[in-house]
Amino acid sequence: MLKGKKIVLGITGSIAAYKACMIVRELIKQGAEVQTVITPAGKEFITPITLSALTHKPVISEFFSQRDGTWNSHVDLGLWADAMLIAPCTASTIGKMANGIADNMLITTYLSMKAPVFIAPAMDLDMYAHPSTRQNLDKLRSYGNIIIEPQSGFLASGLEGKGRMEEPEIIVKTLDHFFYEKKDQLKGKQIMITAGPTYEKIDPVRFIGNYSSGKMGFAIAEECVRRGAEVTLISGPVSIQCSNKIRRIDVESCQEMYKAATSEFHKCDAAILCAAVADFRPENAADKKIKRGKDDLIIKLCPTQDIAEELGRQKHGGQCLIGFALETDNEDANAKNKLEKKNFDFIVLNSTRNKGTTFRTDDNQIKIITDRETFEYEKKSKQEVACDIIDKLAEISMQ
DSSP states (O other): OTTTTTTEEEESSGGGGHHHHHHHHHHHHTOOOEEEEEETTGGGOHHHHHHHHHTTTTOOOSSBOOOTTTBBHHHHHHHHHEEEEOOOOOEEHHHHHHTTOOOSHHHHHHHHOSOOOEEEEEOOHHHHSSSHHHHHHHHHHHHOOOOOOOOHHHHHHTTTTSSSSHHHHHHHHHHHHHHHHHHTTTTTTTEEEEEEEEEEEEEEEEOOOOOOHHHHHHHHHHHHHHTTEEEEEOOSSOOOOOOSSSSEEEOSSHHHHHHHHHHGGGEEEEEEEEBBBSSSEEESSSSOOOOOSSOOOOEEEEEEOOHHHHHHHHHOOOOOEEEEEEESHHHHHHHHHHHHHOOOSSEEETTTTTOOOTTSSEOOOOOEESSSEEEEEEEEEEEHHHHHHHHHHHHTTOO
């Protein structure tokens, strides 16, 4: 299932770097296109010429090409790839990835990556067992990365056999299984997703908004694409970039999102309304900056258009409509009321009571509520939460 897949292979300064050649050969044998990115330390163990000969692509190591000084764009690589594999991955690189220390091309590529990331650690057992390494690996797992480690030969400590890099053929099989497991599950499906906040203008420089980062909606969009869907993402003002396989419509206000969503919905098999849309807007937005005055400033608010209610009214037999509810109290009751009122197939409930979740975080903890059942999930990375949500969508759409 790797045929046609675009893989960024990151190589770091480990004695196991020579095995990267075997990984490249196997990936290409299965039809993948491979772009290697190597750290300066990695070049001490394997030459870029060897890798370039195998991939038929120049090896990227520095921010600027030594040939002509052109800039190697880590952002473009993050959008190009279907997956990133870092093998071997040293303790040093793991620490930098976990803590966002972007001091080389490989780390900046990782931080820009929109596709799933696979990590094959390679170090001696003492380094692997050190609390700092364990903590960094746990961080990477919480970010949604997939850690590939040897699974056999453990002692009571649970660490025997770990630390060394997993064998190349097993690493490649892991990638193959990942793409095979749910490949084409949503093939032919048209899915619309809303994400991020909306900004409702007070004047040309001020607005009413919220803390939504858009991370949850973008993770859902990427997961739908991975499973073969054609995705339209209607995004409020956020700084996140998405895969070039996603059709993106940028909006700012609720009115703009309402117009885009109602225009697109009739073409869709499903819509996932993840955006944090403002419920109110200033009745009249000033055309010039409002100056400070001696008296209190009173802004009269009026309701915005209800996107979910309108799509629920438009929904026909073959469509699925999924909503989100962010609650501060009476969570389940409020979510169930919204589920019925908006004509949702299911609703995803978030709670501000769960610390380290919802707005401006990398994690989330949800409940999925249908008209019959409630499914509770543990706190996970938003990428993993997206998988849970799309699993439920696939289950409903296949009935």
